[in-house]
Amino acid sequence: MYAFDIKRPRSVEEAVAALADGEAQALGGGQTLIPTLRQRLADPGTLVSLSGIAELKYVRMEGDVLRIGGGTTHAQVAREAAAHYPALASLAGRIGDPAVRNRGTIGGSLANNDPSACYPAGALGSNATVVTGAREIAADDFFQGLFETALDEGEIVTEVRFPVPEAARYEKFIQPASRFALVAVFVARFAGGVRVAVTGASESGVFRWAEAEAALAADFTPEVVRGLTVQAEGMIGDLHGSAEYRAHLVGVITRRAVEGALA
Amino acid sequence: MQTTLKINGESWTLDVDPRTSLLDALRHHLDLTGTKKGCDHGQCGACTIILNGRRINSCLTLAVMHDGDEITTIEGLGEPGRLNPMQEAFVRHDGYQCGYCTPGQIMSATGMLDEVSQGWPSHVSASLEGDVPLSREEVAERMSGNLCRCSAYPGIVRAIRETAGEVSE
Numbered sequence: 001m002y003a004f005d006i007k008r009p010r011s012v013e014e015a016v017a018a019l020a021d022g023e024a025q026a027l028g029g030g031q032t033l034i035p036t037l038r039q040r041l042a043d044p045g046t047l048v049s050l051s052g053i054a055e056l057k058y059v060r061m062e063g064d065v066l067r068i069g070g071g072t073t074h075a076q077v078a079r080e081a082a083a084h085y086p087a088l089a090s091l092a093g094r095i096g097d098p099a100v101r102n103r104g105t106i107g108g109s110l111a112n113n114d115p116s117a118c119y120p121a122g123a124l125g126s127n128a129t130v131v132t133g134a135r136e137i138a139a140d141d142f143f144q145g146l147f148e149t150a151l152d153e154g155e156i157v158t159e160v161r162f163p164v165p166e167a168a169r170y171e172k173f174i175q176p177a178s179r180f181a182l183v184a185v186f187v188a189r190f191a192g193g194v195r196v197a198v199t200g201a202s203e204s205g206v207f208r209w210a211e212a213e214a215a216l217a218a219d220f221t222p223e224v225v226r227g228l229t230v231q232a233e234g235m236i237g238d239l240h241g242s243a244e245y246r247a248h249l250v251g252v253i254t255r256r257a258v259e260g261a262l263a
Numbered sequence: 264m265q266t267t268l269k270i271n272g273e274s275w276t277l278d279v280d281p282r283t284s285l286l287d288a289l290r291h292h293l294d295l296t297g298t299k300k301g302c303d304h305g306q307c308g309a310c311t312i313i314l315n316g317r318r319i320n321s322c323l324t325l326a327v328m329h330d331g332d333e334i335t336t337i338e339g340l341g342e343p344g345r346l347n348p349m350q351e352a353f354v355r356h357d358g359y360q361c362g363y364c365t366p367g368q369i370m371s372a373t374g375m376l377d378e379v380s381q382g383w384p385s386h387v388s389a390s391l392e393g394d395v396p397l398s399r400e401e402v403a404e405r406m407s408g409n410l411c412r413c414s415a416y417p418g419i420v421r422a423i424r425e426t427a428g429e430v431s432e
Contacts, residue, residue, distance in 0.1 A: 030328070034284070
């Protein structure tokens with residue numbers, strides 16, 4: 001690792017002040033950033049550790065919206081969201097492994113926007129709103145490509161708001177060694193339409209599959225997905241699977257997600 | 264940077280470079296070498312410790328992030344001559360071959376049984392509510408973060424299930 005200073009704020013206000021220095025970077029649970037630092041792929045002058053901020057850790061329903069604090073661990077979401085939004089709790093309960101879920105946070109995962117991460121699919125598929133100290137950002141505007149988001153320098157995710165759909169399911173086809181998504185799909189049916197968010201597949205990160213959404217809005221059954229195809233161009237191809245294989249999986253996993261949502 | 268850690272019930276004040284992982288602080292600064300470094304990036308689980316009651320990978324966190332936190336390492340569970348029940352069960356069931364992953368396996372299993380006692384379901388649990396029977400499948404899912412390259416898994420699973428009171432062998 002390159003050398004850095006570290007600050008340990010106890011409130012969002014202190015964290016925002018610490019991040020005002022342009023060289024500073026927020027550190028959530030560290031499950032991605034610490035390995036990244038160790039490989040010398042990042043060189044922040046100052047890290048601002050958010051894990052000591054108690055006010056960022058909560059899961060609660062308000063009306064028909066599930067609100068999750070940006071510093072809430074995957075384990076806490078898996079446990080506390082289960083009664084309100086089972087599909088999202090199930091997504092959180094399958095990220096990484098139990099030790100990772102005890103440290104990794106929803107805010108950190110969304111801010112990182114790894115193209116194979118689970119939470120971007122859950123947020124985009126749910127039409128969630130990402131809240132920062134300064135503003136509210138719709139999921140459709142938040143994810144802007146590989147590891148890119150709408151967040152400005154020093155802006156931190158304080159809350160994520162999930163409208164709870166009528167039916168939903170996160171279907172994840174894992175790479176068995178890492179348990180990362182080779183392709184995973186979050187399907188959510190709302191009164192006003194269906195959303196299908198795909199992670200793990202595209203070189204541009206999480207995306208909505210508009211064609212499937214339209215077909216499923218007309219008829220929410222696995223069969224309507226069967227005739228649809230996704231172009232292999234722009235899909236990730238690596239030693240775990242070719243671009244053509246991933247494109248094929250998008251259809252298969254979407255179908256299974258719809259089956260799961262209906263079960 | 265000064266950081267106070269409460270480790271196995273004892274308070275330690277360290278002055279470490281902010282880059283020091285909690286794992287390196289334990290091993291190199293405190294000479295608590297029971298916690299092992301395997302992959303050093305959160306995939307193998309050999310460095311598992313318990314932080315404020317929850318199992319985590321000590322390689323994926325910095326010591327300075329834990330000022331005031333309570334940490335339990337394998338030395339805090341028991342040592343030769345006074346092993347705790349989980350450690351004894353690993354010996355009895357031969358839950359290892361080379362032994363390198365064993366401290367992490369035992370710490371993870373300890374944290375896992377606490378999660379089960381609090382009713383946390385897993386991805387393979389049939390129900391989100393109520394008691395979780397610790398089937399072999401449940402143990403495998405809940406211990407998925409701890410790799411054993413010698414593949415001593417059958418003994419590991421038996422040791423954990425026996426400690427949990429699921430089987431008596």
